[in-house]
Amino acid sequence: MPAGSIFESFFATQGFALFEFLGDGEFRLIGTWPNWCQSMWGDFPANQQNIRIGDVSPFLENFLFDAEQFWNSKGSGSANSGNWTERDSGGREIPLEASAYLLDGTRLLIVRNLSETFDQQQELFQTARDSLLVYEKLLREIQKKEILLHCIVHDLTQPLSAMNSVFHLLEREHLPAQLKKYVKTGERESQRQELMIRGILEAFSSDLAAQNSAQEKTGESPDLADCAQRAVREFSTAFRDHDVRLRFDPRVKKSADWRVPGDAARLDRIFGNLLENAMRYSPKGTTVTVGVEDERGFVLAFVDDEGPGLPKDQAESQLFALFSKGKSHSGKAGLGLYFCKITVERWGGTIGAQTRAQGGSRFWFRLPRAEKIVAASHSAHMKKTAPPETHHEKQKPAKRLRILVADDADINRELVAELLQKRGHIAIGVADGREAVAELEKHDFDVLLIDEEMPNMTGLQATQAIRQREAGTTRHQIIIGFSGHATEEDERKFRDAGMDAILSKPVNMQRLYQVLESASAGANLLPRTSHVAAGGATSGATETISQRAALGESLAASNAIAHLNRSTGGNLKLMNSLASILLADAPKALARMGRAIAQNDAAELAAAAHLLKGSLAIFGASKAVESARSLEAMGRAVNLREAPLEFRALETEFAQLRTELAPLTKKNKLNKMPKAKIRRKTKPAAKRRKR
Amino acid sequence: MIQKKVCMLGSFSVGKTSLVRRFVDSIFDDKYHTTIGVKVDKKIVKTNGEDVTLVLWDIHGEDVYQKMRMSYLRGMSGYLLVADGTRRQTLEDALSLNERVVQEFGKIPSFLLLNKCDLRDQWEIEPSQESKLIGAGWNVFQTSAKTGDAVEKVFLQLAQAALDK
Helix, strand or coil: CCHHHHHHHHHHHCCEEEEEEEECCEEEEECCCCHHHHHHHCCCCCCCCEECHHHHCHHHHHHHHHHHHHHHHCCCCEEEEEEEEEECCCCCEEEEEEEEEEECCEEEEEEEECHHHHHHHHHHHHHHHHHHHHHHHHHHHHHHHHHHHHHHHHHHHHHHHHHHHHHHHHHHCCCCHHHHHHHHHHHHHHHHHHHHHHHHHHHHHCCHHHHHHCCCCCCCCCEHHHHHHHHHHHHHHHHHHCCCEEEECCCCCCCCCCECCCCHHHHHHHHHHHHHHHHHHCCCCCEEEEEEEEECCEEEEEEECCCCCCCCCCCHHHHCCCCCCCCCCCCCCCCHHHHHHHHHHHCCCEEEEEECCCCCEEEEEEEECHHHHHHHCCCHHHHCCCCHHHHHHHCCCCCCCEEEEECCCHHHHHHHHHHHHHCCCEEEEECCHHHHHHHHHHCCCCEEEEECCCCCCCHHHHHHHHHHHHCCCCCCCEEEEEECCCCHHHHHHHHHHCCCEEEECCCCHHHHHHHHHHHHHHHHHCCCCCCCCCCCCCCCCCCCHHHHHHHHHHHHCCCHHHHHHHHCCCCHHHHHHHHHHHHHHHHHHHHHHHHHHHCCCHHHHHHHHHHHHHHHHHCCCHHHHHHHHHHHHHHHCCCCCCHHHHHHHHHHHHHHHHHHHHHHHHHHHHHCCCCCCCEECCCHHHHHHHC | CEEEEEEEEEECCCCHHHHHHHHHHCCCCCCCCCCCCEEEEEEEEEECCEEEEEEEEEECCECCCCCCCHHHHCCCCEEEEEEECCCHHHHHHHHHHHHHHHHHHCCCCEEEEEECCCCHHHCCCCHHHHHHHHHCCCCEEECCCCCCCCHHHHHHHHHHHHHHC
8 A cells, every 4th residue: 555545544534634725716635535524515526536625614615715825825834723513414513623734835624523532622611611600600699699788788777877866966955964875875886786787798798888888987097109019019929820020110209108098908908909900911921010109189009010901892980880890701790890999989089990002001099198188187086986977977167157058959958058057057048150149249158059050050150250250369269069960070170160179969968067167177278179088087078979879879779768867867857848848849840841841842851850850869769860860861962752751750750759758748747847947048939938 | 596604693601502403403402512613504594485595603602711713704694693681791792792793894784682581580681771772773682592482583584684785
């Protein structure tokens, strides 16, 4: 037997079919036409030496493009088709693989039957993918449990918050000393229980839920560069195992002051999460650099890698979203970056990621410098035993402030004014920007608290008018805006217009006090873009979007009265009053919106929805707020196509809210309406309604 | 006879192979058998009174172990983008895969299949999300290889769309 024939026979028995490419789709069969070829593609063409292989197998037809490219390139090695499966005449699946070679100018195509080895490969992939499926399922279960746990704990903390408020109110009464002691004990124990529940939450849900609702307990100012270096030390072994170099940026001046608000343990965790993320996406042999930079009053921390950069199909905001994870599925449950985001934002900072121009990605977060917080905060006794927020709330303000409240929604104005008066300040209400400007011309106010959107003159326009009037003088009216909007762009607009700080709706009592008093205490010290905190706590004057989101999340699960109870500090009279105003005003607003939709009046719909949205937010009616917000957006976009549907949803939500508020209004009828607590400069109709 | 190449695309374990088996052989196997590489199958269908051979390329689901070769899609006349309605992530993966396909090959007749619609209690795709997809121009079908729901229909409609192109 000639040597060539031996090789050909050997190849055939090993499951190979050999062909020489002749050009124009024609192949010459080398050796015999194997049985498996025959069972798939039929007999070899009778009386012919050549075959058009692309005609018998669509897969090979496709592969020939790549094979020809390879042969034409005259390169070494081979071109491989990857596995494919075709069925033979008996319906059996035959796994195959094709390769193109160039040997001494001969263009060879080898098709191989993989039946012998395929099962093993199949088993390997099967096991790997089964494991991935189990892993995915497990993650989903964990997520469900996280959410359930969050809801349960949220529900558990709700009554405790109310109890705290009740104790707080009782403490202000002139109680006998013994009774006061009991109240103090009750308050302390309810706070302790709240902390314990949050502790359980943190233990179980590891990252997120505790962050959503936890009070800040920190008064320390850790050094961010120290935290970064510590993280580098802790992670260097793990990185080495991955063949990735981890280093602390040598350009960082270690002697500089890198102190920021927050607590070191959580900062360590943020760095840890960012480093785990970097390690996951860093190719072998690359370097990850951790460092800090000074950024005009802020400290910027960064983790730079030399990986593939950010995924193009994923928005930056998605990276930090809850349960978001990379497309490769190699991440964990999608909690790590979310934890970083909510923690950083809770401390008045921002977080982000970008693809670097030189390749790789940069994950960064920015925190205000600690000295800013110190400048705006008060004495050392704030840092003693009790949690700072509670302490701050209890503490009387250093100065009784005159505050002008401008809001076109009666209900909002009343709530804010009541809270301020309860705190010992003087609050005057006006219904729009023009009235606010006029009032400021006549009287001095320490602070103007102004809504964004109002008829006649908006909060932004009023702020610009006031700033223009101040130009060339040493005067600086403190202006704090509040808004239901939720974009960073809006916040930027506010600051550019000249506002000193921004509060989001619905109004949170403690935050309102903190921001107002910090701002007024600092007066001219307050930089326009700074984050002010009080009492050693680190909350920002400018509330961040995620804080709002977190708040919104908690509202979703709350019932209106419980929410109101919390917002008003348990002031039943105020709760009655607010509920009455809403129940009187909302049906009118809904009728107005219904008419606007019927008449296709987009501007009217936007205006009415905006007003109602603000009112609904006070009651924590998140779904109703969302519907009103959508309707407002439709109105602004002059696209009312889906407005009727959304409007019906809003009506349903309002009906639900009305039912929830029924106990309050019943009580209200028995006790009669509470007397008004706010002086209103104009709009007598609003006054009448309050009485 | 006219031949049309149709590709099945989507993540692993969304049911691409099961859909083909249901369509070609009218059978369903509850056990998951992962696909390695490509499975090529054929079925003759009647479209506009004419016989058309659908050459079905059932391409493995992309994951960390196997990346899809774009060259497999060369010459296709249409494709079915398959997601598992009980695994939300697979829809995101499918849409992101689609972006790559469109970028490489332009607009080609395609339908989006939300498969496993027999598993209603585990369904993770919100109706609003489905509406958005329809709003974005997708032909969306809820299918089940297990019960056969909409399976025949989508292949025939895709054959029609491929012929009309």
